[in-house]
Amino acid sequence: MADHRSNMxxxxxxxxxIAKKEYREVMHEKTFILSVLIQLFIASFSTFLxxxxxxxxxxxxxxxxxxxxxKIAVVGNNESELYLLLQNSDLSPILxxxxxxxxxxxxxxxxxxxxxxxxxxxxxxxxxxxDIYLPRSDLKATLVxxxxxxxxxxxxQSVRDIRTKRVSGYTxxxxxxxxxxxxxxxxxxxxxxxxxxPLLVFTPAFISGGLVVDFITEEFERxxxxxxxxxxxxxxxxxxxxxxxATIIAPVQAFAxxxxxxxxGIVIHNVVTIxxxxxxxxxxxxxVSGIISVMFKERGMAQLFYSLILIFLFMISYLxxxxxxxxxxxxxxxxxxxxxxxxxxxxxxxxxxxxxGGLLKVVERE
Amino acid sequence: xIDIIISMMAGWVTIAKWEFFRSKLKFDARSLIxxxxxLLLLIGASYMAAQTGMNMNxxxxxxxLTNPALEPVLGIDQRFNVMTVDVNTASNMYATDADLxxxxxxxxxxxxxxxxxxxxxxxxxxxNYREGVLTSYNDINNTHPVWVTIHxxxxxxxxxxxxxxxxxxxxxxxxxxxxxxxxxEAAAPGGRIAGEIGAGATQKRPQTAQELQTIQTxxxxxxxxxxxxxxxxxxxxxxxxxxxxxxxxxIYFVSQFYSSSIxxxxxxxxxxxxxxxxxxxxxIVIGKTVPYLLVxxxxxxxxxxxxxxxxxxxxxxxxxLLILATMFPxxxxxxxxxxxxxxxxxxxxELTFAMVFLSVVVSGYLFFPAxxxxxxxxxxxxxxxxxxxxxxxxxxxxxxxxxxxxxxxxVGLSVFVFGTYIFRExxxxxxxxxxxxxxxxxEIFLSNPYGSVFLLxxxxxPFVYMAQLMLIVMLFNLPLPYSVIVMIVLAALIExxxxxxxxYTLFKRKMVVLTLKNAATLAILxxxxxxxxxxxxxxxxxxxxxxxVFGSVMTMGTLLLIPLMIHIIGVMVVSLGMYAINPRWYxxxxxxxxxxxxxxxxxxxxxxxxG
Numbered sequence: 001m002a003d004h005r006s007n008m009x010x011x012x013x014x015x016x017x018i019a020k021k022e023y024r025e026v027m028h029e030k031t032f033i034l035s036v037l038i039q040l041f042i043a044s045f046s047t048f049l050x051x052x053x054x055x056x057x058x059x060x061x062x063x064x065x066x067x068x069x070x071k072i073a074v075v076g077n078n079e080s081e082l083y084l085l086l087q088n089s090d091l092s093p094i095l096x097x098x099x100x101x102x103x104x105x106x107x108x109x110x111x112x113x114x115x116x117x118x119x120x121x122x123x124x125x126x127x128x129x130x131d132i133y134l135p136r137s138d139l140k141a142t143l144v145x146x147x148x149x150x151x152x153x154x155x156x157q158s159v160r161d162i163r164t165k166r167v168s169g170y171t172x173x174x175x176x177x178x179x180x181x182x183x184x185x186x187x188x189x190x191x192x193x194x195x196x197x198p199l200l201v202f203t204p205a206f207i208s209g210g211l212v213v214d215f216i217t218e219e220f221e222r223x224x225x226x227x228x229x230x231x232x233x234x235x236x237x238x239x240x241x242x243x244x245x246a247t248i249i250a251p252v253q254a255f256a257x258x259x260x261x262x263x264x265g266i267v268i269h270n271v272v273t274i275x276x277x278x279x280x281x282x283x284x285x286x287x288v289s290g291i292i293s294v295m296f297k298e299r300g301m302a303q304l305f306y307s308l309i310l311i312f313l314f315m316i317s318y319l320x321x322x323x324x325x326x327x328x329x330x331x332x333x334x335x336x337x338x339x340x341x342x343x344x345x346x347x348x349x350x351x352x353x354x355x356x357g358g359l360l361k362v363v364e365r366e
Numbered sequence: 367x368i369d370i371i372i373s374m375m376a377g378w379v380t381i382a383k384w385e386f387f388r389s390k391l392k393f394d395a396r397s398l399i400x401x402x403x404x405l406l407l408l409i410g411a412s413y414m415a416a417q418t419g420m421n422m423n424x425x426x427x428x429x430x431l432t433n434p435a436l437e438p439v440l441g442i443d444q445r446f447n448v449m450t451v452d453v454n455t456a457s458n459m460y461a462t463d464a465d466l467x468x469x470x471x472x473x474x475x476x477x478x479x480x481x482x483x484x485x486x487x488x489x490x491x492x493x494n495y496r497e498g499v500l501t502s503y504n505d506i507n508n509t510h511p512v513w514v515t516i517h518x519x520x521x522x523x524x525x526x527x528x529x530x531x532x533x534x535x536x537x538x539x540x541x542x543x544x545x546x547x548x549x550x551e552a553a554a555p556g557g558r559i560a561g562e563i564g565a566g567a568t569q570k571r572p573q574t575a576q577e578l579q580t581i582q583t584x585x586x587x588x589x590x591x592x593x594x595x596x597x598x599x600x601x602x603x604x605x606x607x608x609x610x611x612x613x614x615x616x617i618y619f620v621s622q623f624y625s626s627s628i629x630x631x632x633x634x635x636x637x638x639x640x641x642x643x644x645x646x647x648x649x650i651v652i653g654k655t656v657p658y659l660l661v662x663x664x665x666x667x668x669x670x671x672x673x674x675x676x677x678x679x680x681x682x683x684x685x686x687l688l689i690l691a692t693m694f695p696x697x698x699x700x701x702x703x704x705x706x707x708x709x710x711x712x713x714x715x716e717l718t719f720a721m722v723f724l725s726v727v728v729s730g731y732l733f734f735p736a737x738x739x740x741x742x743x744x745x746x747x748x749x750x751x752x753x754x755x756x757x758x759x760x761x762x763x764x765x766x767x768x769x770x771x772x773x774x775x776x777v778g779l780s781v782f783v784f785g786t787y788i789f790r791e792x793x794x795x796x797x798x799x800x801x802x803x804x805x806x807x808x809e810i811f812l813s814n815p816y817g818s819v820f821l822l823x824x825x826x827x828p829f830v831y832m833a834q835l836m837l838i839v840m841l842f843n844l845p846l847p848y849s850v851i852v853m854i855v856l857a858a859l860i861e862x863x864x865x866x867x868x869x870y871t872l873f874k875r876k877m878v879v880l881t882l883k884n885a886a887t888l889a890i891l892x893x894x895x896x897x898x899x900x901x902x903x904x905x906x907x908x909x910x911x912x913x914x915v916f917g918s919v920m921t922m923g924t925l926l927l928i929p930l931m932i933h934i935i936g937v938m939v940v941s942l943g944m945y946a947i948n949p950r951w952y953x954x955x956x957x958x959x960x961x962x963x964x965x966x967x968x969x970x971x972x973x974x975x976x977g
Binding site for chain 2: 025026035037041103107109114118122125127128130131132133134135145148149153155156159160164167170173174175176177179182183184188189193195198207210211213215217218221222267296299300301303304305308309315316317318319322325326330336
């Protein structure tokens, strides 16, 4: 066994050599290609979400898409304000006098919903109950609900305009938004910058953490570490080399994602800062999983703890502003000042340095 | 007889016991404490995160205000980074340092996507603020004068899964039969049983402000039945993803240990001793797998109890058991993939990536269609949809269960069988290339007295089916004509590959003499086998999606003779090609056959594709 001191020395040349060796193996086993495939899959999952879900479930995202007008059956008075609002909406209402006729039309798929207009006057005192009948387990139900929402809200507003005057001390807050040419759905915009972009740039960092577990535990489990340690290479050299390679491949992949998104016409600001952040976060994750691997020396255990800690970190990043995910969002849309960026990036780098110290301690104990 | 069975069982039971107690021992005191600690941390963090509403969009819009009174209004939304300045400064900041500038009562915005998005966000915030203020008055008739009651009615679907009509657990009769005049009378708004038809409106309109608040904090898993227009929301099936995660995380963790354990036997040749013992490979595989399967199913049972509550009445017990039964094939497939990855991989890295890749693919297969639960019939290809339905209180029928789980059972079990074939020294402890190991599987299958290329083609059908459904999902986001074209080419490639792999193995491994007669006979057998399996599959499962464009790519309509010919011709090209030149030319010929096959499919579908 190597003696205590040689365990701790650090030689940059050897670190680079170890990194190169791991790099060759990763390339040889084509695991890297698999990793890129995984990420492509996640990306296609995300675009599926963007295109599929936001357009299905967000009416404003459907703005440009002509859904055609959905026919709905309306039972009740044709002079009601609600009926007029429905006529002016994207829906085409067909008036029925009897519910049973409307139901037959619904059953025969001539209309996709039935709406019962309430009888009470808007300026009355009793509540106005609207009954809506939707088809179960049908895409139409969702689409009709989306189209119904606007006329229903307008109707609510007009009734409220009359009735809230009776509520003492209530003054509605009115802001006049001066609209401009550019229109976008905030669901789409926020999905892109809050979910998709951070997820894509950090996925390589998550993968790097897992990669390092395998790099290190494999040496322990195959007992090849003993062979390395008889040579003049220290354990810390070996570990550092593996950490180095796993860290630097993360921003390279993240950069590829950024380019891909940009080619799709998505504007991303502060690219260099974002990549720097990915580098620091990858370093943090790789060091955490490095410490775990040296402690447990066994793949199953180390992967379990790494996953648990990864989810833990993910959860706590919901808790504060400028978590790495949030920071990527704010950087990419220029919502953060230079000083704030430097302070937080510095903070994360400091954490990485502390973790490197931790790794040193753990290796020292071996 | 009995003692033979016992002695047969004894082998794997011994291994199972050993595996169970040994892997338990891996958790020494230190790891157990650390595990408990990190789980506690995780639960704590998740709880706190859930309190904040799970948003990562803090401070993404910059808003400048002139009226400090508006600060608390915007403060309720964490998306806004608010700054209050005087009017002069505000008008200078317009469109440069702020996305929105609010100089009471006007809101100015820049002509950018971000500003437009910020103004949308502002509108929803103002709405939430308004609702909050109005609710505080406790005068419902004046503040919330309009209420919408949503009823769900059954009617014939454009798509029907087999004969599987959706039923509510509470309803006994077939629900898609048209209502009788009396029932219509009852369903009409005057009749009070209106809510009982279809979705069953259990919620009552609130009378006080407190009730109003409780009704608005609706449980994520509940369907909305009554709301004011401002709170009226279309049913969003995101819950399906949540369930999938809850159920799949445990599987993922346990399969990590499982694959590590299999890999462990291979590194340092630990398994050598066991293989020398008078045990069959199957004993070892079953013995090593069963403990992990049991543990996973136990964890899943706990998750079910967490979601559905402890099973006390017969209905809950039944649906809990059905959920378990639906999860089982999923677990089986995950484990089958972990098993084969552990056997094929040459290193831990390779194992991790193979497992992550396969997990992501399987999860995708589970997630995508389940998002459309209650929306589209195609969603039932994913067992997760059945689980969503079961959790929501529906029942499922046998046809639906078979439709979505059969491919999982088939693929899972056949992967296990193929893996067990190569659970032997020469494959476990050597650094053979993966392709060679795969060919070993096929070779052992074909050297079995019952093995033939005909049967092999049929066995591969569920694989092809799952792979092609996965393609549909992945190609969903390409624009329409292209997605179908790419789908056709890739689908043909998969089919040609599996049809000819048996013949390639026979020739390559010199199991059959490379003659013209052999090449032709084998091609006919393999092609006919695939055709038979495909038609069998169509009968069992594809009925509901056969009518969509993607479905017709997979089944190619009702033509019988021509598809048989094209399947045979495809293999024939490869088979004769290998005969004429050399088995080493296998891949180029497969590509060539795929192109032919693809062109034929394109020709058939030209009507749909090009108008």
